[in-house]
Each structure stands twice: as C-alpha cells, then as structure tokens.
Amino acid sequence: MDLDLKTKTYKAAFLVIHLESLRVNSILEFDLYIDNGSELVLYRNALLPFNEKNRRSLLDNNIKHLYVSSSMKELYQRYIENNIRDIINDDGIDETVKASIVYDSANLLVREVLSKPTLRDNIERTEELVGNTVSFILHKKSAFHNLLKVMSFDYYTYTHSVNVCTFSLALAKYIGMEDIEELNILGTGAILHDVGKTRISEAILNKKEPLTSEEIELIQMHPQWGFEILKETDIISPASYYPIVQHHEREDGSGYPKGIGCHEIHRFSKIVAIADVFDAMTTRRVYRSAIDPYPALKEMFENRAAFNRELLEQFTRLMGPESGVL
Numbered sequence: 001m002d003l004d005l006k007t008k009t010y011k012a013a014f015l016v017i018h019l020e021s022l023r024v025n026s027i028l029e030f031d032l033y034i035d036n037g038s039e040l041v042l043y044r045n046a047l048l049p050f051n052e053k054n055r056r057s058l059l060d061n062n063i064k065h066l067y068v069s070s071s072m073k074e075l076y077q078r079y080i081e082n083n084i085r086d087i088i089n090d091d092g093i094d095e096t097v098k099a100s101i102v103y104d105s106a107n108l109l110v111r112e113v114l115s116k117p118t119l120r121d122n123i124e125r126t127e128e129l130v131g132n133t134v135s136f137i138l139h140k141k142s143a144f145h146n147l148l149k150v151m152s153f154d155y156y157t158y159t160h161s162v163n164v165c166t167f168s169l170a171l172a173k174y175i176g177m178e179d180i181e182e183l184n185i186l187g188t189g190a191i192l193h194d195v196g197k198t199r200i201s202e203a204i205l206n207k208k209e210p211l212t213s214e215e216i217e218l219i220q221m222h223p224q225w226g227f228e229i230l231k232e233t234d235i236i237s238p239a240s241y242y243p244i245v246q247h248h249e250r251e252d253g254s255g256y257p258k259g260i261g262c263h264e265i266h267r268f269s270k271i272v273a274i275a276d277v278f279d280a281m282t283t284r285r286v287y288r289s290a291i292d293p294y295p296a297l298k299e300m301f302e303n304r305a306a307f308n309r310e311l312l313e314q315f316t317r318l319m320g321p322e323s324g325v326l
C-alpha cells in the first residue's frame with residue numbers, strides 16, 4: 001500500500017475537526033490526534049482541560065485541524081451540542097468555519113437520530129439542534145451563503161435532511177418569517193421530513209434499476225411512517241407533522257399520499273416540498289449524477305403547477321447570483 005493510500009485509510013476512521021470548535025477552559029471528553037505529516041498521532045488524552053496555552057501552541061505550529069477517533073465521535077458530538085451557542089456567538093471565529101462546525105455537527109447528529117428515531121433523547125436533541133441552526137441562520141446575513149459553501153452534495157438521507165432543513169429555514173427567513181418559535185417548528189418538520197424512510201431498506205432507496213410498482217408503493221408510505229415513528233414520542237409540535245406528512249403533496253393534486261390540492265396543504269409543507277425537490281435534484285445519487293442548480297430550478301419551473309408559485313419564485317431569488325450558486 002502506498003503511503004498516501006495508507007494515510008487515507010487510516011484517516012477514514014477519524015473525524016476531522018476544526019481547532020475553533022474546542023472551547024478554551026473546557027474539559028474535552030475525547031482523545032485528540034494530530035497529523036504529523038505521515039500519520040495521526042495522539043496529541044492529548046481525554047478528560048484533560050483545554051486551555052489558552054494549548055490553543056496558542058497549536059496555532060503557533062500551524063495546526064488548525066485535529067482528529068477524533070470514530071469510537072469517540074459521539075462524545076465529540078455531545079461536546080459540540082453543549083458549546084454550539086458560544087461558538088456561534090464567538091466573534092473570533094471565521095463565519096465559514098462556524099458554518100462548517102454547525103453543518104458537520106448537524107449531519108453527525110441526524111445520522112445518529114435516524115438510526116434510532118423513536119428515542120426520546122434523540123428527538124429532544126434534534127429540536128435543540130434546529131434551534132441552534134435557526135439562531136445561526138438569523139445571526140448574520142451571510143450565514144446561509146456560508147452554509148451553502150460547506151454543504152455536502154453527496155446524497156445520504158442524513159445530509160439530505162440537514163440540507164432540506166437549511167434551505168427551508170433560509171427560504172422562510174427570506175419571505176419574512178421572523179418568529180423564532182415558528183421557525184423552530186418548521187425546521188423540526190423539515191429535518192425529520194424523511195424519517196419514515198428508515199423503515200425502507202437501503203437496497204430499495206439506492207436501487208439503480210427502475211422501481212417495481214410494489215417498491216413505489218412502499219416508498220410512498222414514508223410520509224405516513226414518519227408520522228407514526230414520531231407519534232411514538234410525540235414530542236414535536238403539532239405543526240411540525242405537516243411537512244412530514246405532506247412534503248410529497250403537490251399544489252395541483254398530483255402528489256402523494258393523499259393527492260390533496262393547494263388549499264389543503266400547509267404552508268410549511270409547501271416550503272419543505274421546494275427545498276426537498278431542489279436538494280434531491282442537486283445532489284449526487286448512486287443512480288445518477290447531480291444536476292446544477294440552474295437547470296434544476298428551470299425544471300421545477302417547467303413543472304410549476306406542482307409548487308406554490310410565489311414560494312418557488314422567492315426560492316429562485318434566494319438562490320440567485322448573489323448566493324454564488326447560480
């Protein structure tokens with residue numbers, strides 16, 4: 001094995017983290033590794049306090065990224081959840097780095113949540129995460145554009161969930177929704193919109209060949225299954241269920257599961273439907289490559305009867321030239 005491949009394989013078992021995600025004077029419950037150029041070496045053991053002197057010496061050695069082993073990933077994730085507010089409000093941290101910390105930790109958490117979506121603690125952590133994402137998106141005008149820069153466009157249900165939540169919140173803010181509680185309720189529905197897919201096998205979700213009618217029927221169950229899964233804990237607000245149950249309904253009645261029309265579809269569901277289709281089109285799937293944002297929006301306009309016209313126009317403006325996406 002050549003050295004590069006060896007390093008890559010070795011690093012794959014680790015999570016890369018930003019130095020800025022470590023808070024001075026906090027206890028780190030996970031071991032930290034650094035890259036010495038050829039391999040990762042243990043830099044410090046867990047449970048030691050991290051202080052300004054440690055931070056300085058890393059910066060003096062030009063070390064901006066550290067590594068956490070996969071086995072301690074969840075401890076790191078909890079640590080970020082406990083400190084994310086301070087990170088967001090820290091003026092000393094670059095805004096793109098903040099976006100990357102918020103986005104990466106959201107992905108880690110959602111991945112965990114989707115593996116056990118009926119766990120009370122997981123749903124409570126999701127609501128907390130959405131609250132933090134809302135405050136991040138509201139705290140600076142540039143926040144959404146910074147999130148766009150760090151977003152992953154490889155499709156996994158967890159990255160898709162985080163992307164759909166991000167697009168939905170950005171669109172809601174763009175159209176003037178300012179009430180934090182309302183944004184939290186929408187964001188929770190958006191991030192959990194595909195939770196019902198956890199009842200469907202990866203083999204069907206990633207199938208390259210056309211789906212059989214039985215498989216299509218199964219996939220079309222996921223809005224209802226999402227509702228059932230979340231009803232087990234029933235922690236989320238009643239209005240958060242709308243996007244989960246209705247995100248595949250279409251304005252012209254062509255959607256599923258009920259085929260209801262524009263008057264019966266909740267506004268949150270209309271927002272999430274646009275974010276959902278846009279993200280699904282612009283990310284890479286196992287069975288097809290990603291479509292660029294502009295042709296994706298063009299295709300959505302060609303099918304405009306399916307979406308709320310005003311929201312689709314606003315979304316296009318939001319994603320317009322100044323976002324750097326088009």
Ligand SMILES: [Fe+2]
Pocket residue numbers: 193194222247248
């Ligand atoms: Fe869906």
Ligand SMILES: [Fe+2]
Pocket residue numbers: 160164193194276
């Ligand atoms: Fe989706």
